Amino acid sequence: MSLKSKSISSKSSLNEDERLKKISPLRVLLNRPELGALGGSILVFIFFGIVAGDTGMFSAYGMLNFLDVSANLGIIAIAAAMLMIGGEFDLSIGSMIGFAGICIAIPAIYWGWPLWMSIVFAFAMAVLVGYFNGIMVVKTGLPSFIVTLAMLFILRGLTLAITRLITGRTQVPGLRVLIEDDPLAWLFATDTFKWLFTWLGSLNLIELRTDGTPLATGIPPSVIWFIALTLFATWILMKTRYGNWIFASGGDKVGATNVGVPVGRVKISLFIGTAVASTIFACIQVLDAGSADTMRGTLKELEAIAAAVVGGCLLTGGYGSAIGAAFGAIIFGTVSMGIFYTDVDTDWFKVFLGAMMLIAVVFNNYIRKKVTESK
Amino acid sequence: MSDYLVQFNNISKFFGKVIALKDVTMRLKKGEIMCLLGDNGAGKSTLIKTLAGVHKPDEGEIIFEDNKIVFDSPKDALDIGIGTVYQDLALVPLMSVTRNFFMGREPQKGIPFFKTFDVDKANKIAADRMGQIGIDVRDPSQAVGTMSGGERQCLAISRAIYFGAKVLVLDEPTSALGVHQASMVLKYIVKAASEGLAVILITHNVHHAYPVGNSFTVLNRGKSMGTFQKKDISREKLLSMMAGGEELDKLEVELQEMDRIHNKN
Numbered sequence: 001m002s003l004k005s006k007s008i009s010s011k012s013s014l015n016e017d018e019r020l021k022k023i024s025p026l027r028v029l030l031n032r033p034e035l036g037a038l039g040g041s042i043l044v045f046i047f048f049g050i051v052a053g054d055t056g057m058f059s060a061y062g063m064l065n066f067l068d069v070s071a072n073l074g075i076i077a078i079a080a081a082m083l084m085i086g087g088e089f090d091l092s093i094g095s096m097i098g099f100a101g102i103c104i105a106i107p108a109i110y111w112g113w114p115l116w117m118s119i120v121f122a123f124a125m126a127v128l129v130g131y132f133n134g135i136m137v138v139k140t141g142l143p144s145f146i147v148t149l150a151m152l153f154i155l156r157g158l159t160l161a162i163t164r165l166i167t168g169r170t171q172v173p174g175l176r177v178l179i180e181d182d183p184l185a186w187l188f189a190t191d192t193f194k195w196l197f198t199w200l201g202s203l204n205l206i207e208l209r210t211d212g213t214p215l216a217t218g219i220p221p222s223v224i225w226f227i228a229l230t231l232f233a234t235w236i237l238m239k240t241r242y243g244n245w246i247f248a249s250g251g252d253k254v255g256a257t258n259v260g261v262p263v264g265r266v267k268i269s270l271f272i273g274t275a276v277a278s279t280i281f282a283c284i285q286v287l288d289a290g291s292a293d294t295m296r297g298t299l300k301e302l303e304a305i306a307a308a309v310v311g312g313c314l315l316t317g318g319y320g321s322a323i324g325a326a327f328g329a330i331i332f333g334t335v336s337m338g339i340f341y342t343d344v345d346t347d348w349f350k351v352f353l354g355a356m357m358l359i360a361v362v363f364n365n366y367i368r369k370k371v372t373e374s375k
Numbered sequence: 376m377s378d379y380l381v382q383f384n385n386i387s388k389f390f391g392k393v394i395a396l397k398d399v400t401m402r403l404k405k406g407e408i409m410c411l412l413g414d415n416g417a418g419k420s421t422l423i424k425t426l427a428g429v430h431k432p433d434e435g436e437i438i439f440e441d442n443k444i445v446f447d448s449p450k451d452a453l454d455i456g457i458g459t460v461y462q463d464l465a466l467v468p469l470m471s472v473t474r475n476f477f478m479g480r481e482p483q484k485g486i487p488f489f490k491t492f493d494v495d496k497a498n499k500i501a502a503d504r505m506g507q508i509g510i511d512v513r514d515p516s517q518a519v520g521t522m523s524g525g526e527r528q529c530l531a532i533s534r535a536i537y538f539g540a541k542v543l544v545l546d547e548p549t550s551a552l553g554v555h556q557a558s559m560v561l562k563y564i565v566k567a568a569s570e571g572l573a574v575i576l577i578t579h580n581v582h583h584a585y586p587v588g589n590s591f592t593v594l595n596r597g598k599s600m601g602t603f604q605k606k607d608i609s610r611e612k613l614l615s616m617m618a619g620g621e622e623l624d625k626l627e628v629e630l631q632e633m634d635r636i637h638n639k640n
Contacts, residue, residue, distance in 0.1 A: 239491045241481040244470075248478050251467030258465040259534075260450065260479035318469045368469070 033312030034324030036363050040310065040356070041327045044334050052341035060197070060206040061216040062341070064223075070333025071226035072281060074326050076300060077307035078226075078233045079277030081325035083270040084308050085237070087250030087317030088137060088144035090274040092129070093304050095155035097297025100126060100282035102163050105172035105292035115175070116184035122279050129155065130275030134268030144271075152301070159294045176290030188225075188283040191218025222284050226326070229277070233322035246270065250317030306353060307332055310360040314368055331356065377441060380405050380573045381457070381542050387434035388421055395421040398435070399599045401592055403542065403573040408564065409602070410584035411577045413594035414617050419546075419577050422594065426544050426575065427459035428452030439542075458540025462547050464531040468520030472512055475519050476501040476534050504533045508563050525556030529563050536567060543567060543574045549583045561587050579617070585610045593617055 048057060056062050076093050083090055103122035107113040113121070133151055137144045163170055179185045194217060200206045201214030209215055237243040248256035249263045257263050278297070286292045309315065310331060311324030332353060339346050379402045388396040396418050403409050413419045424430045428446030437444045439455055446452045452459070466475050477497050483490040498515040505512045508529050519527060528548050535543060545564065549557040565587050568574050578584050584591065591608060593600040593616045600616055615624070 239494070241483055241490070241492050244474050244478065244481050244492055247470050247474065248467055251469050252463075252465070255463060255465035255467060256478060258449070258461065260453070314469075318467060 033319060033321045033364075033367070034327060035312070036360060037311040037324045037327035037331065040331050040360075041334070044331050044338075048334065048338040048341070052338060055341040056207075057338055057341040059216075060200070060214070062337075064216050064220065066334045066337035067330075068220045068222050068333075069337050070330045071220070071222035072284065073300075073303055073307055073333055074226040074329030075222065075229055075281050075284075076274070076277050076304040077311070077325045077329040078229050078322050079270075079274040080301070080304040081308035081311060081313050081320055081322055082233055082237070082246060083274050084305070084313040084315070085250050085317060085320045086246045086267055086270045087253065088267055088270065089148060089305065090133065090271060091145065091148040091301050092133065092151035092155055093274055093278045093301035094297040094299055095152045095159065095301075096126065096129060096275050096278035097282045097285075097300055098159045098294055099129070099155045100279040101286045101292035101296050102159055102172060102294065104283065104286055105175060106163065106166055108178055109172055109174050110166055115178040115182040119184050119188075119283060122282065123276060126275040126279040127272050130272030131268060133275070134271035137271070138264040138267055156294075156298075163292075163294050170294045171291055173291035175286060175292070179287055185287055188221055188280070189287040190221055192221070192224055194218040220288075225280060225284065226329075229280075230322055230326040237322055242266070247318055250319075252318070303332060303353075306357045309357055309364070312360075312364060312367075314364055315361070319368065328360075378404050379438075380440065382438040383426065383435065384438065385435040386422070386425060386432045386437075388425055388430055389433050394597050396425065396432075397598050399592075399594065399597075400435075401575070401599075401602065403575065405571050405573055406568050407589045408568045408574045408576055408587055409590045409592060410588035411575055411592050411594060412579065412581060412584060412613060412617050414579060416596070417594040417617075418597040419579075419594060421597075423459065423461075423544060423546050423577060426452070426457060428457070453538075456539055456541035457544060458535030458538065458542070459544040460528075460531045460535055460546060460548065462550070464527055466519050466527055466531060469518055471516045472505070472519055472522070472530065473497045473501040473515040476504070476515075476530065476537070480538060500537070504537055505530065508533060508566070509559075523556060524552050525559045528552070528556075528560045532560075532563060532567065536572065541572060543572055544577070545574065546577050547579070548576070549578065549580060557583055581610055581614045581617070585613065 052058075057066070076097075080090060080093060100122045103125050104115075104118045107118040107121055108115050129151070133144070133148055136142070136147045140147070160170065163172065179189050197206065197214045197216055197218055201208055201212075207215040235243075237246060245256070245261045245263075245266045248259075248261045249266045253263055278300075281300070282292075282296065285296060307328035308320065308325045309328070311321065311326070311328035313320030313325065335352055336349050339349050339352075382400075382402045384400050384402075386396055386399045387394070399418075399422060401409060401411070411419060411422065421430065425432050428449040428451050431446065437446070439457075444451075444455060449459075465478075467478070470478070473494065474497075477492075477500075482493045482496050482500075484493040484496070485491050501515045502512050505515075510526050510529060519530065522530070532543065532545065532548070543564075548560050548564070552560065561583060564574055564576065576584060576588065585605075588605060590602055590604050591613055592602045593613065595617070603613075
């Protein structure tokens with residue numbers, strides 16, 4: 001019996017060999033979720049290279065400018081992408097940014113806490129908010145869209161109400177003086193590789209101020225965080241057991257549960273991830289501006305989701321990549337800044353953002369069909 | 376020491392007033408394929424879930440390798456070696472063969488806190504295991520969505536065996552498959568049994584069950600109509616026992632009647 005079946009099966013696999021089409025390397029590449037965003041980024045750079053090549057957009061200073069914007073968006077887009085791969089949404093990202101901002105500013109300014117303690121406090125609150133979002137979604141089985149939409153309003157309202165109650169205003173300035181000598185704040189407020197820029201400046205390779213110091217002084221902290229988070233998220237998704245659980249939880253919740261994946265725990269941790277990423281975003285912006293604003297982060301959740309979608313994440317979960325989301329953020333950041341260097345009215349940016357997203361969704365849908373279709 | 380690897384004795388399950396299962400007994404030896412036959416609503420799903428540890432039986436006992444066992448969760452059933460392959464297979468079409476094969480039980484390497492999913496090892500095992508059943512997975516990183524229904528079924532069974540199943544519970548493994556694909560799956564089931572596993576094959580398709588089964592248990596409205604060895608029962612007898620039989624006989628008579636009336640006119 002076994003002998004017979006062996007000969008039959010080997011024969012049938014031979015037959016299948018003939019039936020299988022050769023898959024070109026291009027097709028393999030096409031099946032990667034980040035391809036669209038990578039191609040889009042290249043197109044965007046070519047476009048601005050032609051249209052705005054001589055305007056200073058691609059000087060060191062100009063590049064750091066749009067990289068900074070991309071990086072800030074990227075920090076939350078990566079977390080949003082991981083959550084989307086896990087099969088859920090977080091609409092409270094933007095509100096969490098505002099909330100984290102005042103969690104840093106009010107204790108530091110009004111209660112006399114050291115800055116590092118307020119920062120730790122803000123992260124603790126983020127974990128709490130993320131945990132609450134996650135546990136609500138997992139325990140009630142409600143769509144995360146609804147749960148986090150509620151959280152969007154609750155957090156924004158809390159931020160406004162608490163700030164006005166304590167300070168009588170909607171902005172909390174005065175943080176800048178506290179940054180110096182703080183043991184934690186430098187993580188979110190230090191430009192790095194200054195020596196490189198000084199050196200490039202001394203060689204007259206980059207633009208200088210009138211006093212001879214370079215116009216671009218160093219790599220902003222957002223960019224370092226952005227790169228680190230992209231690498232970290234990619235490592236998790238591709239190389240760890242937890243990463244496989246994220247794909248499984250988003251791909252088929254019931255199936256994953258049946259084979260022993262702790263789907264609930266995975267989802268809760270991902271919600272904590274988006275809230276923590278929002279707080280990193282808030283730390284960088286609040287310390288950079290020296291003030292917290294109750295409206296900070298408004299609509300950022302949608303931009304983050306848009307970047308994740310352009311980066312190849314499926315709205316239904318189970319598919320996507322962190323690198324894709326990073327490129328999605330770079331596309332949006334580059335266009336939003338680059339548009340200033342062109343003659344185009346900046347009002348058109350939103351049109352571009354929407355059109356880009358539509359194209360991405362259509363493209364992603366097509367890819368999913370390709371991937372899931374049977375022989 | 377009895378001959379049986381696993382015994383389900385007088386299992387009953389009630390949902391409120393509804394008697395879903397009543398006194399169902401099944402005993403399997405190593406290498407035996409028992410087909411559990413029944414029409415829709417016969418209680419097959421409830422029985423599977425009871426075997427898999429999802430439901431706790433209200434009456435009766437489960438004896439595995441001579442030890443009385445109580446399952447508190449599906450994990451308990453898995454741990455002692457009862458592997459259930461549900462109809463939905465618990466496969467994610469968008470994920471690769473390897474990632475599906477090891478879903479929830481990924482091999483790891485490296486130092487604590489920085490442990491990584493050992494993809495190379497996993498790829499090798501997955502390709503190896505699939506190769507043993509004659510499915511040539513050239514690229515284990517290809518999405519499961521690109522595989523045929525039969526291949527997916529084999530992947531799910533192969534996974535259950537790899538992770539230590541001694542008793543395989545298969546829920547309608549051939550119901551959604553064409554003839555060729557179904558025979559591929561059935562062949563694999565026979566092979567698994569010949570290697571010493573006990574297989575419970577749940578199906579409503581006698582034509583798939585009869586060639587591969589050693590014994591047949593027929594379920595009707597929650598009750599077992601008995602277990603029969605293959606030599607004691609014919610395919611036709613089995614078919615007619617599955618409640619459908621009587622009705623099919625009736626249908627035949629009615630059709631003849633209609634035919635007669637039709638001819639008369």
